[in-house]
Amino acid sequence: xNLLSYLLGFATNLVIFALFSLGLNLQFGHTGLIxxxxxxxxxxxxxxxxxxxxxxxxxWLAMLVAVITAGAFGLLIGLPVIRLRDDxxxxxxxxxxxxxxxxxxxxxxxxxxxQGMFGFPVPFENLGLxxxxxxxxxxxxxxxxxxxxxxxxxxxxxxxxxxxxxxxxEDETVASSLGKNTVAYKLQALVIGAMIAGxxxxxxxxxxxxxxxxxxxxLTTFVAWLIMIMGGVGRNWxxxxxxxxxxxxxxxxxxxxxxxxxxxxxxxxxxxRMMLVGLILxxxxxxxxxxxxxxKEEMTLES
Amino acid sequence: MEPVLQALANGVIIGAIVALTAVGLSLIYSILDLTNxxxxxxxxxxxxxxxxxxxxxxxxPWVGVLVGMLVGAVISVVLEVVLWSKLRRSGADRVxxIxxxxxxxxxxxxxxxxxYGTSxxxxxxxxxxxxLLGPVMLTPQQIQVTAAAALAALAVHLILQYTTIGxxxxxxxxxxxxxxxxxxxxxxxxxxxxxxxxxxxxxxxALYAFTRPINPNLGWFLLLPMxxxxxxxxxxxxxxxxxxxxxxxxxxxxxxxxxxxxxKLAVGYAVMIAILFLxxxxxxxxxxxx
Amino acid sequence: MSLNxxxxxxLQADGFSKEFDGFYAVRDVSLEICPGxxxxxxxxxxxxxxxxxNLLSGLLRPSAGRAWFSGRxxxxxxxxxxxxxxxxxxxxxxRVLSRLSVADNLHLAAAGQGREGLLDNLLVPGQVRRHxxxxxxxxxxxxxxxxxxxxxxxxxxxxxxxQRKLLEMARALMPGARMLLLDEPMAGxxxxxxxxxxxxxxxxxxxxxxxxFIIEHDLDMITALCDRxxxxxxxxxxxxxxxxxxxxHPDVVDSYLGVVS
Numbered sequence: 090x091n092l093l094s095y096l097l098g099f100a101t102n103l104v105i106f107a108l109f110s111l112g113l114n115l116q117f118g119h120t121g122l123i124x125x126x127x128x129x130x131x132x133x134x135x136x137x138x139x140x141x142x143x144x145x146x147x148x149w150l151a152m153l154v155a156v157i158t159a160g161a162f163g164l165l166i167g168l169p170v171i172r173l174r175d176d177x178x179x180x181x182x183x184x185x186x187x188x189x190x191x192x193x194x195x196x197x198x199x200x201x202x203x204q205g206m207f208g209f210p211v212p213f214e215n216l217g218l219x220x221x222x223x224x225x226x227x228x229x230x231x232x233x234x235x236x237x238x239x240x241x242x243x244x245x246x247x248x249x250x251x252x253x254x255x256x257x258x259e260d261e262t263v264a265s266s267l268g269k270n271t272v273a274y275k276l277q278a279l280v281i282g283a284m285i286a287g288x289x290x291x292x293x294x295x296x297x298x299x300x301x302x303x304x305x306x307x308l309t310t311f312v313a314w315l316i317m318i319m320g321g322v323g324r325n326w327x328x329x330x331x332x333x334x335x336x337x338x339x340x341x342x343x344x345x346x347x348x349x350x351x352x353x354x355x356x357x358x359x360x361x362r363m364m365l366v367g368l369i370l371x372x373x374x375x376x377x378x379x380x381x382x383x384x385k386e387e388m389t390l391e392s
Numbered sequence: 393m394e395p396v397l398q399a400l401a402n403g404v405i406i407g408a409i410v411a412l413t414a415v416g417l418s419l420i421y422s423i424l425d426l427t428n429x430x431x432x433x434x435x436x437x438x439x440x441x442x443x444x445x446x447x448x449x450x451x452x453p454w455v456g457v458l459v460g461m462l463v464g465a466v467i468s469v470v471l472e473v474v475l476w477s478k479l480r481r482s483g484a485d486r487v488x489x490i491x492x493x494x495x496x497x498x499x500x501x502x503x504x505x506x507x508y509g510t511s512x513x514x515x516x517x518x519x520x521x522x523x524l525l526g527p528v529m530l531t532p533q534q535i536q537v538t539a540a541a542a543l544a545a546l547a548v549h550l551i552l553q554y555t556t557i558g559x560x561x562x563x564x565x566x567x568x569x570x571x572x573x574x575x576x577x578x579x580x581x582x583x584x585x586x587x588x589x590x591x592x593x594x595x596x597x598a599l600y601a602f603t604r605p606i607n608p609n610l611g612w613f614l615l616l617p618m619x620x621x622x623x624x625x626x627x628x629x630x631x632x633x634x635x636x637x638x639x640x641x642x643x644x645x646x647x648x649x650x651x652x653x654x655x656k657l658a659v660g661y662a663v664m665i666a667i668l669f670l671x672x673x674x675x676x677x678x679x680x681x682x
Numbered sequence: 683m684s685l686n687x688x689x690x691x692x693l694q695a696d697g698f699s700k701e702f703d704g705f706y707a708v709r710d711v712s713l714e715i716c717p718g719x720x721x722x723x724x725x726x727x728x729x730x731x732x733x734x735x736n737l738l739s740g741l742l743r744p745s746a747g748r749a750w751f752s753g754r755x756x757x758x759x760x761x762x763x764x765x766x767x768x769x770x771x772x773x774x775x776x777r778v779l780s781r782l783s784v785a786d787n788l789h790l791a792a793a794g795q796g797r798e799g800l801l802d803n804l805l806v807p808g809q810v811r812r813h814x815x816x817x818x819x820x821x822x823x824x825x826x827x828x829x830x831x832x833x834x835x836x837x838x839x840x841x842x843x844x845q846r847k848l849l850e851m852a853r854a855l856m857p858g859a860r861m862l863l864l865d866e867p868m869a870g871x872x873x874x875x876x877x878x879x880x881x882x883x884x885x886x887x888x889x890x891x892x893x894x895f896i897i898e899h900d901l902d903m904i905t906a907l908c909d910r911x912x913x914x915x916x917x918x919x920x921x922x923x924x925x926x927x928x929x930x931h932p933d934v935v936d937s938y939l940g941v942v943s
Contacts, residue, residue: 266761
C-alpha cells in the first residue's frame with residue numbers, strides 16, 4: 090500500500106473517530122451525561138446498516154435506519170436512569186455496551202458472530218475508479234457528511250437549546266427551577282449523540298468493508314473519552330485536535346505493536362500503550378482538565 | 393445431581409465473592425461519593441498477586457490469598473494518599489473522580505497484561521475430586537472458598553458493629569455531615585475504609601481464582617455484578633452490598649438454567665435496571681433525594 | 683385581602699408535612715397568600731423555612747398535605763412544572779450557573795420556554811433570534827438596575843458573593859413570574875443596595891401585582907416591606923399576623939431567645 094493510499098485511509102479513520110467523539114462531547118461535554126458505553130451505539134449503527142443492506146435494501150435506506158436505531162437505543166437505555174444521579178448512567182451504559190457486545194458475538198444468526206460480516210455494497214464502487222481514486226472519493230464523502238454534522242451540532246450547541254444543556258450540566262436543579270424540563274433535554278442530547286455515533290459506525294463499516302465484534306470493544310469508548318478531554322470538553326472542534334494527536338501517536342507506535350520494541354513483545358507494547366491512555370487520562374484530570382481548547386478559568390470557577 | 397440446587401449452590405459461591413468485593417465499593421461510594429471504576433481491578437490485582445506467589449514460590453494458594461489481600465490493601469492506601477486525597481482537596485467534582493477512576497482502571501488492568509499477558513491462569517494445586525453432597529456436587533475447594541467468604545463476612549460484621557472505626561465508617565456512610573460534626577476523625581476513617589475495601593476486594597479476587605481460570609479482565613467483568621449488588625442491596629449500606637451480592641450471584645446462576653450461559657452477565661444488568669425503575673433505593677437503602 | 687380586591691388566594695398549602703426517617707422537618711404547615719401580597723417567613727435556623735420553599739417549588743415531595751397555585755394542584759409536580767406556572771424561587775446560597783455568562787444566566791430565565799426547544803432551534807432560527815433580542819433588552823435593563831451590566835459577558839462564576847445574590851434576584855425577575863419565593867435575598871447585600879431592593883420589590887408589587895413570599899432574618903426589612911409575617915419554629919407555624927404584632931408575640935420572642943429587636 091503506497092503512502093498516499095495510507096494517508097487517505099488514515100485521514101478517513103481520523104474523521105470517523107472525530108465524529109464518534111463529537112457525539113460523546115454533546116452528551117458529556119455539553120450536557121454532563123456520563124456515557125461509558127458509547128461504542129455500543131457505533132456498533133449498533135454499523136451492524137444495523139450492514140444487516141439491512143445485505144437483505145437487499147438500498148444503501149441510503151440502510152444508513153438512515155441504522156442511525157435512527159442507534160438513537161432509539163440511546164432512548165432505551167436513558168429512560169430508566171435519566172432522572173437519577175449521573176453515576177447511574179455511567180454504570181448502566183457500561184452494562185449496555187457489554188450486552189451489545191455479547192449479542193454481536195453470540196447471535197450468529199443475525200450478526201454472523203465472531204466471524205463478522207462482509208460482502209456488502211459500499212458507495213462509489215461501481216464508478217470504475219482505481220483503488221486510490223475510490224479511497225479519495227470515500228474520504229471526500231466522509232468529510233462532507235462529518236462536516237455537515239459538525240455544522241449542525243455547532244449551530245445547536247450555540248443556540249438557546251444548547252444553552253439549556255449547559256445549564257443542566259452546571260446545575261440541573263437550577264435549570265429545573267427555571268422551568269426547563271431537564272429530563273427531555275438530557276434525553277435529546279443522549280439520543281442525538283447516539284445517532285452521531287451510529288453514523289460514525291455506518292461510515293466505519295463502509296470504510297473497513299468488514300465488521301466484527303472486536304471492532305466495538307470498551308476500549309474504543311475510552312479512547313473517545315481521552316480524545317474529548319484532550320481536545321477540550323465541550324469544545325466541538327476539540328475532538329478533531331484530540332483525534333489528530335491520538336491517531337498520530339498511534340500511527341507512530343503502530344510498528345512496535347507488530348514487531349515489539351527491544352525486549353518487549355508486541356502484546357506488551359499494546360498493553361503499555363493502554364497504560365499510557367489510562368495514565369494520561371488521570372494526569373489530564375489532575376493537571377489540565379480543560380484540555381487544549383478549553384479555558385483554564387472555566388475549571389477554577391467556584392460554583 | 394439436581395440442576396436447580398446445583399445452580400443455587402454455584403450461585404451462593406459466586407454470590408459470596410461478589411458480596412465481599414462489593415462491600416468496599418459500597419463504603420467508598422457512600423463515604424467519599426466516589427464511584428470507583430478501578431475497584432474491579434483491585435480484585436484482579438489481588439487474584440494475580442495470590443497466583444504469583446503460588447506459582448513462583450510454590451506456597452499454598454491460601455497463603456497467596458493473604459498476600460493478595462495485603463497487596464490490595466497497600467495499593468488502595470497508596471492510591472488514597474497519592475491520588476484521591478489530592479483530588480478531594482482540590483475540590484474535584486464527582487465526574488472528575490469517575491473519569492480518573494476509569495483511567496486508573498485502564499492503567500492497572502494493562503499493567504497486569506504487561507506483566508502476565510492475557511492468557512488464563514490458575515493456581516498450581518492438585519486437581520480435586522468433586523464430592524457428591526446430597527443433591528449437589530462441590531469440590532472441597534469450593535466449600536473452603538465459601539467458608540472463607542462467610543468468615544470474612546462475619547469479620548466485616550464484627551468490625552462494623554463493635555469496633556470504633558467500624559462504627560465510624562457506618563456513621564460516615566450514613567450521614568457525612570453529622571458524623572463530621574460529632575468529632576469523628578474523617579481522614580482516619582477514610583484511610584481505614586480503603587484498607588478494608590482493598591483487603592476484601594483483593595481477597596475476593598484471590599478466592600475467585602479457586603473457582604475457575606482467570607484472566608486480566610476478571611475484575612472489569614465483576615464490576616457490573618458488583619454495581620448491581622450495591623444498587624440491589626441499597627446504596628450506603630454494607631450489609632445491603634453483601635445481601636445484594638448473594639442475590640445477584642444466585643440469580644445469575646439460576647438464570648443459566650433457562651437462558652444461554654453467556655448471557656449470565658445480562659441478568660445482573662437486568663436486575664439492576666429493574667431495581668432502578670421500581671425501587672431506586674434498593675432493598676436496604678434509605679430514601680435518596682434525586 | 684389583596685390589592686386588586688380579589689379574595690382568591692394565589693398560593694395555598696394545606697397540612698404540608700415532610701418527614702425524614704421519623705424526623706419531621708416540616709409538620710402540618712398551612713398557609714394562604716393572596717395575589718399582590720408580600721408575606722414574610724421568619725424563624726430560627728432549622729425551623730423548616732427553606733424546606734417549606736422546597737416543598738412548594740417541587741424540589742421535595744411532601745410526606746403529607748396538598749398545595750395549590752392559581753387554583754391548580756402543585757404538590758407532586760416537578761420543579762420545572764411549578765416554575766412554568768409562574769412560581770419562581772431563589773436559593774439561600776445563591777446558585778448561579780458559573781460557567782455561563784451573566785447575560786446567559788438571565789436569558790435562561792426568560793419566559794417563552796418554547797424558544798429553547800430542539801425543533802424550534804432546528805427549524806425556525808429566525809423566530810428564535812427575535813425572541814433572543816427581546817430577552818436581551820429585558821436582561822440588559824435588569825442588569826443595569828442591579829449594577830451588573832458591565833459584567834454581562836463575564837462568567838457568572840467570577841462574581842463576588844454579593845453580586846451573585848443580585849444576579850439570582852435579577853434572574854427571578856425576568857418576565858414570566860407571577861409569584862416569587864425569595865430565600866434570604868438580603869443576606870450579604872450592602873445596606874445601600876438593600877434599600878434599592880426594598881423599593882424595587884414594593885414597586886413590582888404595585889405596578890405588576892407580583893406576589894412575594896420572603897424568607898428573611900433581617901427583621902427591619904421584614905417590618906418595612908411585608909403585609910404579613912409567618913413565624914416558624916421546629917417545623918411548624920407558631921405565629922402569624924402583621925409584623926408589629928408578631929414581634930411582640932411571646933412564642934416568637936421565646937423562640938428567638940432575644941434576637942428579636
